[in-house]
Amino acid sequence: MPRLTLKGLGKAYGSLKVVDNVDLALQEGEFVCLLGPSGCGKTTTLRMIAGFVEPTEGSISMNGEVLSAPGAVLPPERRRMSMIFQSYAIWPNMTVAENVGFGLQLQKLPSAEIRTRTRQILDVVQMGHLADRYPAELSGGQQQRVALARAIVVKPSVLLLDEPLSNLDANLREEMRFEIRRLHDEFRITTVYVTHDQSEAMATADRIAVMNAGRIEQVDAPHLIYTQPRTRFVAAFIGRTNLLEGQLANGEIGLDGFSLRAAQLGQKVPDAARPILLSVRPQAMSLSRSQPQTREGRPVLAATVAQRTYLGESWDYVVHPQEGGLQLRVTAPPLQVHEVGEKVWLELDPQQIAIVS
Amino acid sequence: MTESAAILTKTEAEGARRPGLLRRLRYLEPSNLLWILLIAALLFLVAVPIGKLLIVSFEKQGSGDFTFANYATAYGRVRYLEALGNSLMLGGLSALLAVVFAVPLAWAVSRTDMPGKGLTWAMVMGAFIMPPYLGAVGWILLAGPNSGFINQAWTWLTGLQAPLVNVYSFFGLALVISLHSFPLIFIFVKSALDLISSEMEDAANILGAGTWTTTRKVTLPLVWPAVLGGIIVVFLETVALFGTPAIIGIPARINVVTTQLWQFFEYPVRVEVAAAYAMPLLLITIGMIAVQKLLLARKGFVSQTGKGGERRPIRLGRWRWVVLGYCGFVGLLAVLMPLAVLLQASFAKAWGRGLSWDNLTLGNYGYLLFRHEMALPSIWNTLWFSAASATAAVVIAVLVAYIVARKLVPFGSVLSFLAMAPFVIPGIVMAIGFYAAYAAPPIALYGTALIIILAFTARFLPIAFANSAAAVRAVHPEMEEAARILGGGRLLTVRRITAPLIIRSLIGGWLIVFIVASRELSAAVFLVGPRTRTMSVLLYDLSEAGNFEVLAAFGGLLLAITLILVAIGMKLAGRDFMLRRS
Numbered sequence: 001m002p003r004l005t006l007k008g009l010g011k012a013y014g015s016l017k018v019v020d021n022v023d024l025a026l027q028e029g030e031f032v033c034l035l036g037p038s039g040c041g042k043t044t045t046l047r048m049i050a051g052f053v054e055p056t057e058g059s060i061s062m063n064g065e066v067l068s069a070p071g072a073v074l075p076p077e078r079r080r081m082s083m084i085f086q087s088y089a090i091w092p093n094m095t096v097a098e099n100v101g102f103g104l105q106l107q108k109l110p111s112a113e114i115r116t117r118t119r120q121i122l123d124v125v126q127m128g129h130l131a132d133r134y135p136a137e138l139s140g141g142q143q144q145r146v147a148l149a150r151a152i153v154v155k156p157s158v159l160l161l162d163e164p165l166s167n168l169d170a171n172l173r174e175e176m177r178f179e180i181r182r183l184h185d186e187f188r189i190t191t192v193y194v195t196h197d198q199s200e201a202m203a204t205a206d207r208i209a210v211m212n213a214g215r216i217e218q219v220d221a222p223h224l225i226y227t228q229p230r231t232r233f234v235a236a237f238i239g240r241t242n243l244l245e246g247q248l249a250n251g252e253i254g255l256d257g258f259s260l261r262a263a264q265l266g267q268k269v270p271d272a273a274r275p276i277l278l279s280v281r282p283q284a285m286s287l288s289r290s291q292p293q294t295r296e297g298r299p300v301l302a303a304t305v306a307q308r309t310y311l312g313e314s315w316d317y318v319v320h321p322q323e324g325g326l327q328l329r330v331t332a333p334p335l336q337v338h339e340v341g342e343k344v345w346l347e348l349d350p351q352q353i354a355i356v357s
Numbered sequence: 358m359t360e361s362a363a364i365l366t367k368t369e370a371e372g373a374r375r376p377g378l379l380r381r382l383r384y385l386e387p388s389n390l391l392w393i394l395l396i397a398a399l400l401f402l403v404a405v406p407i408g409k410l411l412i413v414s415f416e417k418q419g420s421g422d423f424t425f426a427n428y429a430t431a432y433g434r435v436r437y438l439e440a441l442g443n444s445l446m447l448g449g450l451s452a453l454l455a456v457v458f459a460v461p462l463a464w465a466v467s468r469t470d471m472p473g474k475g476l477t478w479a480m481v482m483g484a485f486i487m488p489p490y491l492g493a494v495g496w497i498l499l500a501g502p503n504s505g506f507i508n509q510a511w512t513w514l515t516g517l518q519a520p521l522v523n524v525y526s527f528f529g530l531a532l533v534i535s536l537h538s539f540p541l542i543f544i545f546v547k548s549a550l551d552l553i554s555s556e557m558e559d560a561a562n563i564l565g566a567g568t569w570t571t572t573r574k575v576t577l578p579l580v581w582p583a584v585l586g587g588i589i590v591v592f593l594e595t596v597a598l599f600g601t602p603a604i605i606g607i608p609a610r611i612n613v614v615t616t617q618l619w620q621f622f623e624y625p626v627r628v629e630v631a632a633a634y635a636m637p638l639l640l641i642t643i644g645m646i647a648v649q650k651l652l653l654a655r656k657g658f659v660s661q662t663g664k665g666g667e668r669r670p671i672r673l674g675r676w677r678w679v680v681l682g683y684c685g686f687v688g689l690l691a692v693l694m695p696l697a698v699l700l701q702a703s704f705a706k707a708w709g710r711g712l713s714w715d716n717l718t719l720g721n722y723g724y725l726l727f728r729h730e731m732a733l734p735s736i737w738n739t740l741w742f743s744a745a746s747a748t749a750a751v752v753i754a755v756l757v758a759y760i761v762a763r764k765l766v767p768f769g770s771v772l773s774f775l776a777m778a779p780f781v782i783p784g785i786v787m788a789i790g791f792y793a794a795y796a797a798p799p800i801a802l803y804g805t806a807l808i809i810i811l812a813f814t815a816r817f818l819p820i821a822f823a824n825s826a827a828a829v830r831a832v833h834p835e836m837e838e839a840a841r842i843l844g845g846g847r848l849l850t851v852r853r854i855t856a857p858l859i860i861r862s863l864i865g866g867w868l869i870v871f872i873v874a875s876r877e878l879s880a881a882v883f884l885v886g887p888r889t890r891t892m893s894v895l896l897y898d899l900s901e902a903g904n905f906e907v908l909a910a911f912g913g914l915l916l917a918i919t920l921i922l923v924a925i926g927m928k929l930a931g932r933d934f935m936l937r938r939s
Contacts (some may be wrong), residue, residue, distance in 0.1 A: 050838075050842055051842075052838060052841075074837070075841070075843055075846070076841040076842045077841045077842070077843075077844045077846050078844075079842070080844070081842055082842055082844040085835035085838065086835070087833050087835045087836075089833060089835035089836045089838065089839035091839070091840075091854055091858075092858070093857045093858055102840065102843060102853075103843035103844060106843055106844040106845055106849075107844060150839075150843075154844075160842075190372060203491070208736060208778060300518055346441065
């Protein structure tokens, strides 16, 4: 039985549906990211799980017991969860140790045990030496560690994180990302993590649920979200890509200016005539000056460079195939320099092309 | 929301039986109950007195029949209309003078390298906490037409008998009022100036504008909304002021709205006429505050967000001594001179004889403390009325602020509207409303301590509310949510997390209300009975009797009490707790 189940969950303010028919099940010890642009309903979903927001449709249950349903919401304090907030919400009137011990105090544990567990967890997040400081004396990253310790020390049934890294600067964000994953590997707490930052989601999650306009578009492991996006939104939102519309007929996919054989693609396609949408990542193509030897099934197109941007780690080219009206973004290594207007050969790797729909 | 839902699941578990009315009442959420209680309290404190004032103005005395006669009486005599005109002119002139005093000081303290900023700041603070009617008494001693110190010095210097200055004049009255109200404009303008980054001025400098041009064309226009806001506030304060116009204006035969209202309360009391006569005051206040909101909303002074940008003081060079001189001059007029003569008089056998050993006595204080039958009771009354109303105002305010900020009930904005409403009601109008609503049977509060405490509570509720709302807003809701998700209920969360975080601001707010309540005159003078006189009212009584030595000594006592409270406030809530602009 899954630990946490969202079934047909919805939240509407008047006629505005913020969260719409969300289904999601988390296994014990699983780490799931809710990923999406701002306003997609991910934070509302998280706050419904926490019990701060009442759903207008569907239900949330833990270990088979219903926690939230329209008109019947177990208050947050009785859910045995813990949460890390965007603002950290470290109480400025308590020391680090008092902050961390607060949840244990509420569980009415003996004070000796509170002290031991507080000290242990502070050592785990490398904050043991600052236990008696007040939050105002801590840096943003240190406050974040206190928030982590405070949430983990109570051994919650579910840990919720609401954009916990959005207030940190870039370097620290990367460090804390691995810290969060490390703590998860150590304690295996069932975790729901909300973020709009895909690299954060990729680095931390077991599975990512991509949300858009209140709905979950796709739930999958990070590499599958990237390589096999199921919807146009997911393909465009995660990483950069070229979306190509085509027509499938007789095992052949007709695109603007060229065609592919369906059998060459990495994914199997049911052989029925229909319109089809492909996602071709910029890395799935390569450019060359001279015509490459035609390898089995790899389409090669003559093209012109229309635009280029140097990004340091790579070149980002926009090319026009000579046949048809397509514009494709292609990534090339830093030493491969082409001028705008130059004639180039474009080679596609069908294995890396994903069928979106 | 969540509690009621939890209860719902419980009732469902207990059975499908539909709960009876009593049972449902038991399950009523506490915050809803509190909401009802607060609405009732606010209606009682704010809506009923003002409503009653409106109704009474259309009632015939005795019978209660509908009539326009009160309005006919109130506006039927040239003298009454003149008083209205006088009030408006006085407000305008005082506001203008206050700008002349305040804006250079605010600019000097905020933007320049003038020395003695701390001293200037302390002086403005002094002008702010000195009760206005005490300043008025001080200026009578200074600029009374014959025996005033300034005129005596003039005669001594020049041999001329004609007085140099006369406080008993329209200009004298306006000057004395502006000397106590200019700190309001100072606070507004200084906090606006504090937000302007030097880059704004640098941008003008680089295009070729000198310091003076830049200040005139860039800096001051940027704070124009603050200046305008200050002018409006001073204008409204002046129009609603009772003490100074009564002490200076009545002997000078300058009649204004507030003193005229007071005359309607002399025997036989004509509340109905007073109510009708108070209407313009109410309308002007509401109108001006609406105008202020409109004006400030229309102009997009974005620089006032004040993000980033380095701030450097303007180097004045030799001019800084000139600017400091001006600050000192204002300080002399507003605080040092009146205070000095008041203190001198309070220790003198006869104030006109000046400083000399044989004129020195503690008799005035001794008389007040040991022989005067009302002095000590009035001190006690002032202290406990102020404490009670400060407590009531802060409790109501913080409950309303919390409920509104956390959206615990639907239509919370009704609560905050009622709590802020007294802001647009002049104290004197409020007092007449309270008199009309609660003085007579069946409630019959006239002459009780309760009616004064209630009136003070209502009058200063907006101060307490603004303070509490800012305090509650400063506590991020996630602070509370963090405690709840770890297992704390709402009450525990408020007790362990929210209360410790806001308590300091609340103490600051409590002290502010206490201080303004302890010197409040315009509402008290209409509501006190023989046994409930406050220090401010007794001071006014003494000024009518004309015994300036005793009066000065009593003023000294009032000032001492205020200073002690301010000192406590600075210790607990920060140096600028009274002058902070929320």
